[in-house]
Amino acid sequence: MSQFLVIRIGRYYFAIPSKNVRRAMPVLPHQPLPLLKPMVLGLVFYNKRFICKIALDSLLELGLYKSFTEMNSDATLIIETKRQTFCATVNDVENIVNINSAEILPVDKSPELANEIFPNKTYLNGYFELEHKFVYILDISQVYSNCFE
Amino acid sequence: MPSSESNRADQKINESTILLCQISGRLFGLQASHIRIITEFSITDSRVILESNIGSIKLSDSKIPLFNISDFLELNSITSPQKFSAIIVTFDGKSFYALLAEKILGVINVETFYSIPKNGLKYQNIYKSLFYFQEKLILLVDLEQIFSKIVNKERLLGHL
Numbered sequence: 001m002s003q004f005l006v007i008r009i010g011r012y013y014f015a016i017p018s019k020n021v022r023r024a025m026p027v028l029p030h031q032p033l034p035l036l037k038p039m040v041l042g043l044v045f046y047n048k049r050f051i052c053k054i055a056l057d058s059l060l061e062l063g064l065y066k067s068f069t070e071m072n073s074d075a076t077l078i079i080e081t082k083r084q085t086f087c088a089t090v091n092d093v094e095n096i097v098n099i100n101s102a103e104i105l106p107v108d109k110s111p112e113l114a115n116e117i118f119p120n121k122t123y124l125n126g127y128f129e130l131e132h133k134f135v136y137i138l139d140i141s142q143v144y145s146n147c148f149e
Numbered sequence: 150m151p152s153s154e155s156n157r158a159d160q161k162i163n164e165s166t167i168l169l170c171q172i173s174g175r176l177f178g179l180q181a182s183h184i185r186i187i188t189e190f191s192i193t194d195s196r197v198i199l200e201s202n203i204g205s206i207k208l209s210d211s212k213i214p215l216f217n218i219s220d221f222l223e224l225n226s227i228t229s230p231q232k233f234s235a236i237i238v239t240f241d242g243k244s245f246y247a248l249l250a251e252k253i254l255g256v257i258n259v260e261t262f263y264s265i266p267k268n269g270l271k272y273q274n275i276y277k278s279l280f281y282f283q284e285k286l287i288l289l290v291d292l293e294q295i296f297s298k299i300v301n302k303e304r305l306l307g308h309l
Contacts, residue, residue: 031286033265033276034175034222040269043279043286050279052269084268148268 002101006094006135007077010062012119013094013135015128020140022078022085024093028053039147044087046078054147056088060119081140084148103128110134122146165259167289169282170236171252173224178280178289181256183238185245191232199233199249202299202308206235206247213237215247218290221299240293248292257282262289272298 004015005024030042030053039059043050053076075093079086104126112118112134123146125137166181188208190197196207197215204215215235235247262278265288270276275298277289303309 033270033288034224035271035275036269037271043266043269050263050266052266086266086269 007090008092015135015137024075028076052086063117081144169254170250173219178287185237213245217249
């Protein structure tokens with residue numbers, strides 16, 4: 001059994017392993033800086049220090065405009081992996097779910113694969129069905145690597 | 150002779166004394182201890198050659214490189230002032246360099262510096278830290294690193 005936090009970005013639902021989520025909080029505005037890496041939007045002040053905010057929607061190639069995501073978002077997720085903390089803004093934070101490994105299917109079996117816009121499979125570790133929705137599991141380690149390494 | 154403790158105190162004061170300047174419409178902080186003089190010039194001044202990365206400025210009998218860091222920092226120039234400032238700096242007391250700035254806002258003492266998550270930067274070590282000035286977040290730049298990166302870039306392009 002694995003525990004995930006389910007979030008929404010645009011029309012897609014994603015699951016982030018609970019062990020990688022530190023907090024979900026109201027949108028924290030970011031400060032842009034010159035010469036940030038391409039997927040880093042800016043810095044956010046969290047827990048007495050600055051951390052990077054990434055453009056998760058752009059990374060996943062969801063075809064959303066950054067301004068649209070910021071304006072319509074209601075949460076910033078504080079994420080941790082490889083002992084590094086960063087954050088991302090999402091449209092909705094749904095709930096925490098426990099999923100059996102048998103319920104997790106390979107992304108290539110998703111009925112939504114043929115959609116005109118589909119999340120970049122590089123960052124997906126499978127999917128499961130939840131209340132008639134398809135929820136894609138984010139590979140947070142891969143997200144971190146492609147944003148920061 | 151000052152004690153090592155008072156030396157450390159002096160160093161701390163020097164490190165927290167920051168010159169605020171404006172480059173391409175954005176405020177930056179520079180460590181005041183590196184700055185020797187600041188001179189103002191007009192764009193028609195014959196002593197000055199303005200280039201996108203490294204030009205030159207003639208001061209007394211010597212000509213020193215004039216660094217324009219706007220392009221390197223990928224800043225869009227939103228103003229075309231008639232007058233600029235050249236901030237003359239040295240890192241070793243022997244070699245002198247000039248930095249092009251639109252405006253000098255003054256010298257301030259900063260009490261709290263914040264570290265920058267360097268994993269989010271395209272280049273490591275070009276910024277020393279962040280601080281707040283009038284509720285704005287300002288970058289304290291490492292000019293020595295930035296100048297060195299610009300020189301390397303110009304060398305690779307065959308301009309030097």
